[in-house]
Amino acid sequence: MHNRDKDAQMPLGKEEARLLLHACCAPCSGAIIEALVKEGIRPAVFFSNSNIVPSSEYDLRRDECRRYCDKYGLDFIEDEYSHDDWRVIASGHENDPERGERCMQCFRFRLHRAARYAHRNGYNVLATTLASSRWKDLSQVNPAGEWACNLFPGLRWWPRNWRKGGLQQRRGEIIREQGFYNQNYCGCEFSLASSRAAGSSISCEIISPVNNDPEI
Numbered sequence: 001m002h003n004r005d006k007d008a009q010m011p012l013g014k015e016e017a018r019l020l021l022h023a024c025c026a027p028c029s030g031a032i033i034e035a036l037v038k039e040g041i042r043p044a045v046f047f048s049n050s051n052i053v054p055s056s057e058y059d060l061r062r063d064e065c066r067r068y069c070d071k072y073g074l075d076f077i078e079d080e081y082s083h084d085d086w087r088v089i090a091s092g093h094e095n096d097p098e099r100g101e102r103c104m105q106c107f108r109f110r111l112h113r114a115a116r117y118a119h120r121n122g123y124n125v126l127a128t129t130l131a132s133s134r135w136k137d138l139s140q141v142n143p144a145g146e147w148a149c150n151l152f153p154g155l156r157w158w159p160r161n162w163r164k165g166g167l168q169q170r171r172g173e174i175i176r177e178q179g180f181y182n183q184n185y186c187g188c189e190f191s192l193a194s195s196r197a198a199g200s201s202i203s204c205e206i207i208s209p210v211n212n213d214p215e216i
């Protein structure tokens with residue numbers, strides 16, 4: 001079997017798998033959750049995003065994500081929010097460009113927390129919605145997920161490319177159908193500053209009148 005085909009399949013069979021899906025926001029999660037449910041897989045959704053500031057923005061993204069999970073009757077788990085801890089891993093990387101080392105550390109921070117929760121609560125497969133946006137670097141997200149899962153025996157990372165199989169198009173459709181709040185910066189204060197500096201010239205998928213693209 002080709003590696004890409006292998007990665008598209010969950011690393012354990014449906015009978016055996018307990019999937020925890022780390023979710024960064026509703027726009028990135030919508031098509032993935034819909035596809036999983038259609039495939040007969042019902043993940044628990046773990047919202048762990050201490051990167052997001054300000055807290056009002058965090059609340060908005062969390063509530064939108066929970067609203068969509070409620071639609072499918074999926075378990076929604078909110079992790080403890082600790083931006084101070086997140087700032088520790090961003091230290092020294094304040095001026096890094098997006099997709100640079102700060103983002104790598106950010107993925108590792110969030111996916112480590114997700115993997116730890118999975119391990120403590122009987123999940124054996126972990127995936128994330130982080131890689132659904134074309135503004136995210138798969139070559140950062142997947143190694144971060146592999147690294148996090150390898151810290152916990154028995155936990156498997158699912159490196160599926162969530163932009164394939166029509167999911168990229170479906171992503172935009174669901175955003176419009178659901179009227180999701182669709183943020184115009186990735187989440188941290190550094191991405192917010194970059195977004196503000198770029199102003200209306202920011203290169204994004206313009207989806208809603210509110211703003212542009214999530215998780216730039």
Ligand code: SF4
Pocket residue numbers: 051052098099102103104106107186187188189190191215
């Ligand atoms: S730009 Fe996004 S991925 Fe990168 S550090 Fe900030 S919040 Fe994390």
